[in-house]
Amino acid sequence: MDTKSKLVERQYLLPFILITSLFALWGFANDITNPMVAGFQTIMELSAAKASLIQFAFYGGYATMAVPAALFIRRYSYKSGILLGLALYAIGAFLFIPAAAQQSFVFFCFSLYILTFGLAFLETTANPFILSLGAKENSTRRLNLSQSFNPMGSLTGMAVASWVVLPNLLSDRCRDASGKLIFDTLPEAEKAAMRVHDLAAIRNAYVALGVVVVLVFIIIAITKMPKTAGSGVRTKGTMGRLWHNVAYREGVLAQVFYVGAQIMVWTFIIQYADNLGIDKATAQKYNIIAMAMFLCFRFIATMLMKYVNSRKLLAIFGCLAALCTVGAIVFVGPLGLGCLVAISAFMSLMFPTIYGIALEDVAPEDSQLGAAFLVMAIVGGSILPPLQGSIIDLGTVAGHPAVNVSFCLPLICFIAVTIFGWRCYRRMTAI
Numbered sequence: 001m002d003t004k005s006k007l008v009e010r011q012y013l014l015p016f017i018l019i020t021s022l023f024a025l026w027g028f029a030n031d032i033t034n035p036m037v038a039g040f041q042t043i044m045e046l047s048a049a050k051a052s053l054i055q056f057a058f059y060g061g062y063a064t065m066a067v068p069a070a071l072f073i074r075r076y077s078y079k080s081g082i083l084l085g086l087a088l089y090a091i092g093a094f095l096f097i098p099a100a101a102q103q104s105f106v107f108f109c110f111s112l113y114i115l116t117f118g119l120a121f122l123e124t125t126a127n128p129f130i131l132s133l134g135a136k137e138n139s140t141r142r143l144n145l146s147q148s149f150n151p152m153g154s155l156t157g158m159a160v161a162s163w164v165v166l167p168n169l170l171s172d173r174c175r176d177a178s179g180k181l182i183f184d185t186l187p188e189a190e191k192a193a194m195r196v197h198d199l200a201a202i203r204n205a206y207v208a209l210g211v212v213v214v215l216v217f218i219i220i221a222i223t224k225m226p227k228t229a230g231s232g233v234r235t236k237g238t239m240g241r242l243w244h245n246v247a248y249r250e251g252v253l254a255q256v257f258y259v260g261a262q263i264m265v266w267t268f269i270i271q272y273a274d275n276l277g278i279d280k281a282t283a284q285k286y287n288i289i290a291m292a293m294f295l296c297f298r299f300i301a302t303m304l305m306k307y308v309n310s311r312k313l314l315a316i317f318g319c320l321a322a323l324c325t326v327g328a329i330v331f332v333g334p335l336g337l338g339c340l341v342a343i344s345a346f347m348s349l350m351f352p353t354i355y356g357i358a359l360e361d362v363a364p365e366d367s368q369l370g371a372a373f374l375v376m377a378i379v380g381g382s383i384l385p386p387l388q389g390s391i392i393d394l395g396t397v398a399g400h401p402a403v404n405v406s407f408c409l410p411l412i413c414f415i416a417v418t419i420f421g422w423r424c425y426r427r428m429t430a431i
């Protein structure tokens with residue numbers, strides 16, 4: 001068989017496996033954090049908008065550190081970037097110890113902000129590294145394969161949240177006969193005791209995560225990696241070339257919309273279910289179902305790309321995600337919740353496909369900085385959830401539950417992704 005037709009060549013197999021494991025590692029962090037928004041909202045007695053500042057801090061770390069990470073990688077190597085990223089990841093996780101002791105929401109946000117400095121390094125490094133480990137014609141499929149392990153980590157994070165953290169939150173058990181939370185009506189001394197217990201439950205999950213990250217750091221440190229970065233810190237001409245690359249420029253914007261939609265859909269499933277009288281631990285199981293669909297359809301999409309152009313498939317999946325979002329807005333009850341869960345199936349290919357399309361025609365010397373701006377696009381997950389939280393806090397909008405109406409924001413995002421996929425497909429077929 002021609003080696004160019006291989007998805008991963010033999011000499012790159014071990015690095016491919018190790019780097020792919022990092023996709024699961026940051027998936028875990030993403031999806032153990034999403035349900036914590038609802039947890040902190042109850043424990044710290046916050047509005048939905050203020051609680052979603054967890055996501056502002058988490059995804060804001062990506063925006064802050066993505067470009068410095070790219071410059072670091074250009075000067076040194078992919079392996080150096082990975083090791084620094086893992087170190088920052090572990091530090092952020094261990095900062096949950098003093099944050100819980102201080103019972104400070106701001107400190108928790110700061111801890112997540114530092115943790116995602118590490119994730120920014122990992123994503124800025126791992127995505128272009130995977131693209132470089134083999135033939136260019138297989139690069140988007142190879143990245144989709146690696147990204148398929150991201151939802152495996154996400155499922156693990158969701159499982160830990162659902163079966164270890166959320167069921168142990170005493171504050172969420174304080175409900176009346178109708179299922180409505182009454183934690184805020186309890187005496188202050190009782191609430192304070194519950195708060196200590198609940199914050200410790202959250203802290204322990206992140207400390208255990210930090211220990212795992214340290215172990216991965218050691219494994220990567222002693223493993224030899226191909227040195228395919230380290231071209232110096234020269235950026236002259238890079239910005240101009242990236243700006244004049246239409247697919248890249250539009251890809252960064254599409255990624256902002258996609259990540260914003262993804263985080264809104266997964267973060268506010270719990271609030272959506274809570275509006276139906278479903279407790280947080282049970283609601284998180286719907287998130288797990290959504291992630292299982294996401295994982296299955298990621299593999300299905302990777303297979304479909306052998307037969308359907310990736311740009312066309314992106315447009316089709318974007319359209320289907322938008323239709324499911326309309327259902328989540330219009331229907332109040334189990335049907336609407338089912339539509340909300342189904343969105344994840346069609347989000348499955350979006351991040352790696354947008355990423356691969358955007359970088360496909362970027363020059364190798366521009367790839368690290370190009371990757372950094374695509375990682376910075378994750379800032380969509382920082383900006384949009386607080387806006388959705390503000391809508392949810394309204395309670396009702398024109399007689400319709402505000403939590404349903406709030407999904408107009410993801411709907412706009414999916415329309416933008418669909419337009420990007422279709423425009424890229426039209427440009428390609430016009431050549």
